[in-house]
Amino acid sequence: MDDIRFSIITAVYNNKKYLENAVVSVMQQNYANLEYIVVDDGSTDGTGELADELSKQYKNLRVIHQENKWIYASFNEGIKNAVGEYIYILNSDDKLKEDALEILDRSIDMYNHPDVIWTKVLLCECDDNQNVINRIDIDENITEDLFWKDEADLDVWHDLLRSNLMVNQANLYKRSTIKKYEFRNDVYGADYLFNLEIAKYIDSYLIISKPIYLFHKYRNGSNASIGKYYGYEHEMYNDFYKAGLELLNRRSIDSIQNKELIRKIRRANFTAELNAIILFDKSPINEKINYLKENVKDEVIDSVFDDKSEIERRIEKAIIRIESENTESK
Missing domain, CATH: 3.90.550.10 (Spore Coat Polysaccharide Biosynthesis Protein SpsA; Chain A)
Incomplete structure (x- = not known):
């Protein structure tokens, strides 16, 4: 063999x-x-x-x-x-x-x-x-x-x-x-x-x-990780970002172009994690909102946005959506 x-x-x-x-x-x-x-x-x-x-x-x-x-x-x-x-x-x-x-x-x-x-x-x-x-x-x-x-x-x-x-x-x-x-x-x-x-x-x-x-x-949505929220998305996406930067440094390809690509990917994943919380997290509304206020903004997120106010805007939009959908469901 x-x-x-x-x-x-x-x-x-x-x-x-x-x-x-x-x-x-x-x-x-x-x-x-x-x-x-x-x-x-x-x-x-x-x-x-x-x-x-x-x-x-x-x-x-x-x-x-x-x-x-x-x-x-x-x-x-x-x-x-x-x-x-x-x-x-x-x-x-x-x-x-x-x-x-x-x-x-x-x-x-x-x-x-x-x-x-x-x-x-x-x-x-x-x-x-x-x-x-x-x-x-x-x-x-x-x-x-x-x-x-x-x-x-x-x-x-x-x-x-x-x-x-x-x-x-x-x-x-x-x-x-x-x-x-x-x-x-x-x-x-x-x-x-x-x-x-x-x-x-x-x-x-x-x-x-x-x-x-x-x-x-x-079409029935049976794929394993689609349409679900696991609770570790934020840390996982941060690990993606850190591993991407480490790859660039290890290979000595840490050009501005490639570093910005890694930052762009983390920004896109920030949107993905917010959407997952909004749509698929089954926690009580107040727990979801508290999590958004206290846990999704950190040093990594701060480093990938040049406009820091954009972070707050995205979080606030997510909270508004959660509150709106909760109101409509009553």
């Missing part, structure tokens, strides 16, 4: 409905030099049994059963057991495009085995049966392959940070690189933090222009 090119990892918990579709999207590729690892994270709906049945059907599919630990701990377990030269993580309700592994295989050889290949995602709006209604290339501005092996190439780094490529795990990682780190298992944005950590130390990377990952967005 030492000559295996790809280890595909899928973490799954109680997703019997879609797991087989994900597996088939890999096993029907016109590419055989792979292993597929399914990590069953303590499922109780028959998903684990389905995975075992699929392993009988596909000889290069193996299943790891563990007690429920959450998705990123499952990623870590799969990575620990992988033997392929490269590792790719596929969510259990998504799919690979039919030519994905051929594209990746050619790209590895063409660009002399880069540490990471960042792969574009097609956002597939679909119904509950994964019938696709619309497809959106969420990085349509990337129209040609971009290869990096020079720390001074600021434009390529800027393109990478500005894209959506680093916000998920849908990328190809050299096993010798990915095994140096672990995904955090305490925030839903751990994949972005992981990519920022990886990017500090890689020697080469490639962005490929062809989308190979099909991310399914369900």
Whole structure:
């Protein structure tokens, strides 16, 4: 098994409905030099049994059963057991495009085995049966392959940070690189933090222009982190910001352009966290308002806004919306 090119990892918990579709999207590729690892994270709906049945059907599919630990701990377990030269993580309700592994295989050889290949995602709006209604290339501005092996190439780094490529795990990682780190298992944005950590130390990377990952967005809103409030968003987004600055400093690419991009991302995430509190936080109204007044403004937020009064305006608008929606619901 030492000559295996790809280890595909899928973490799954109680997703019997879609797991087989994900597996088939890999096993029907016109590419055989792979292993597929399914990590069953303590499922109780028959998903684990389905995975075992699929392993009988596909000889290069193996299943790891563990007690429920959450998705990123499952990623870590799969990575620990992988033997392929490269590792790719596929969510259990998504799919690979039919030519994905051929594209990746050619790209590895063409660009002399880069540490990471960042792969574009097609956002597939679909119904509950994964019938696709619309497809959106969420990085349509990337129209040609971009290869990096020079720390001074600021434009390529800027393109990478500005894209959506680093916000998920849908990328190809050299096993010798990915095994140096672990995904955090305490925030839903751990994949972005992981990519920022990886990017500090890689020697080469490639962005490929062809989308190979099909991310399914369900019209019933069943995607795990969409439409929810966890309570740690503020600290998580601050961690994104600090990790982004650390990446720039580590790679000596802390130009004004790139630093301002990191600040812009934190400002956008500030809006996102306020909206999450307004729309999805189930706490009593007075607790939400007190939290906004006392907890969302700190040194990080102060550092990313040139106009400090804009912070207060955004917080006040959020409070007004909360009070207004509370009045309308009575």
